[in-house]
Amino acid sequence: xxxxxxxxxxxxxxxxxxxxxxxxxxxxxxxxxxxxxxxxxxxxxxxxxxxxxxxxxxxxxxxxxxxxxxxxxxxxxxxxxxxxxxxxxxxxxxxxxxxxxxxxxxxxxxxxxxxxxxxxxxxxxxxxxxxxxxxxxxxxxxxxxxxxxxxxxxxxxxxxxxxxxxxxxxxxxxxxxx
Amino acid sequence: xxxxxxxxxxxxxxxxxxxxxxxxxxxxxxxxxxxxxxxxxxxxxxxxxxxxxxxxxxxxxxxxxxxxxxxxxxxxxxxxxxxxxxxxxxxxxxxxxxxxxxxxxxxxxxxxxxxxxxxxxxxxxxxxxxxxxxxxxxxxxxxxxxxxxxxxxxxxxxxxxxxxxxxxxxxxxxxxxx
Numbered sequence: 372x373x374x375x376x377x378x379x380x381x382x383x384x385x386x387x388x389x390x391x392x393x394x395x396x397x398x399x400x401x402x403x404x405x406x407x408x409x410x411x412x413x414x415x416x417x418x419x420x421x422x423x424x425x426x427x428x429x430x431x432x433x434x435x436x437x438x439x440x441x442x443x444x445x446x447x448x449x450x451x452x453x454x455x456x457x458x459x460x461x462x463x464x465x466x467x468x469x470x471x472x473x474x475x476x477x478x479x480x481x482x483x484x485x486x487x488x489x490x491x492x493x494x495x496x497x498x499x500x501x502x503x504x505x506x507x508x509x510x511x512x513x514x515x516x517x518x519x520x521x522x523x524x525x526x527x528x529x530x531x532x533x534x535x536x537x538x539x540x541x542x543x544x545x546x547x548x549x
Numbered sequence: 550x551x552x553x554x555x556x557x558x559x560x561x562x563x564x565x566x567x568x569x570x571x572x573x574x575x576x577x578x579x580x581x582x583x584x585x586x587x588x589x590x591x592x593x594x595x596x597x598x599x600x601x602x603x604x605x606x607x608x609x610x611x612x613x614x615x616x617x618x619x620x621x622x623x624x625x626x627x628x629x630x631x632x633x634x635x636x637x638x639x640x641x642x643x644x645x646x647x648x649x650x651x652x653x654x655x656x657x658x659x660x661x662x663x664x665x666x667x668x669x670x671x672x673x674x675x676x677x678x679x680x681x682x683x684x685x686x687x688x689x690x691x692x693x694x695x696x697x698x699x700x701x702x703x704x705x706x707x708x709x710x711x712x713x714x715x716x717x718x719x720x721x722x723x724x725x726x727x
Contacts, residue, residue, distance in 0.1 A: 372555070372556070373555040373556075374555060374556060374557075374558070375553055375554065375555050375556070375557065375558035376553060376555070377550070377551040377552060377553050377554070377555045377561075377574075377583065378550070378551075378552060378553070379552075379553065380552070380553035380558045383555075390678055390679070392623070392634065392638060393623045393624070393625075396555075405555065406621070407624055408588045408589065408621055408622060408623065408624065409589060409622050409623075409624060409626075410586045411586065411587060411589060411661060443584070443586055444586055444587050444661075445570070445571045445586065445587075446571070446585055446586065446587055446659040447571075447656055447657070447659065448587075448654075448656055449654035449656050449723045450652065450654050450661060450721070451654070451721075451723075452654075452656070456570065460570060470721070471652065471719065471721050474628065474649065474652075476626075476627035476628050476629070476630075478625050478626055478627050478630070479625070481624040481625065483589060483622075483628060500568055501568070541649065541719040543628070543629075543648070543649050545627045545629075
């Protein structure tokens with residue numbers, strides 16, 4: 372994807388730099404190394420009176436499928452702030468964060484998905500620009516076959532299992548390719 | 550930092566794109582948006598017979614100060630794999646990962662530090678190219694005043710507190726600027 376140096380505009384070559392364990396695009400002119408690192412996607416399992424807040428995606432990938440409010444963490448914020456911001460942007464809801472709940476590495480797409488647990492401060496929600504609709508779902512009405520991502524399915528499965536036990540843990544796992 | 554488009558080499562302008570909540574460098578010619586996101590630094594609190602593995606840094610920042618084995622997560626790996634790789638690269642040690650232990654947001658430098666708990670499989674270690682020396686420290690001999698980063702201090706404080714209680718939790722916090 373990187374073909375030109377973003378410092379000087381010259382061409383780059385994908386190669387190893389002494390001391391680095393992974394290859395990177397290095398500028399042929401100024402030597403700048405364009406490191407590329409996994410991105411954090413941060414979201415939240417948001418409850419209101421035993422129901423879970425879900426958003427139906429208005430954008431690709433997985434347009435039309437249901438997801439937890441979540442998105443790419445941005446510079447200048449904490450992980451908790453990212454979860455609060457995404458919940459507000461995508462679902463128009465104010466959430467109070469309880470604790471981190473699940474961290475899922477998805478190595479083949481260079482992402483780490485981090486989900487918090489939280490509660491809505493009021494029963495107000497509204498679809499943001501990236502959502503077709505937003506709704507609260509009882510646990511026995513979750514649209515499992517219409518969930519957008521495996522990480523969302525996995526997170527919700529663990530969430531209801533923990534809720535049934537009455538003790539929430541912190542779950543770490545990964546999703547392999549395929 | 551980004552002055553040229555890495556897709557086409559043209560100039561960029563820092564501006565808002567419709568639908569995005571943060572400004573980014575957008576190419577004046579091809580319109581490519583150069584998103585910049587926080588990076589994950591992943592490391593490990595590694596034990597061998599009640600002692601903790603520390604590395605003295607051979608590189609800036611904080612050259613000469615002591616740290617836990619840790620470094621930037623790379624594309625194509627899971628968070629646990631990153632912790633194992635960094636422990637091997639910086640300390641020449643093989644670690645068996647137990648569980649995630651601490652996640653620390655440092656918003657002003659656009660980083661999230663994630664530390665695992667783990668145990669050495671054998672008492673072998675050796676300084677890697679980014680370490681001046683590597684050693685095992687008893688809890689009462691940790692060089693607290695010579696630790697490289699606040700996240701390392703914070704992680705070790707929580708670690709010994711949990712160890713004294715006999716129960717390890719998962720700790721999430723953030724470090725403000727200043």
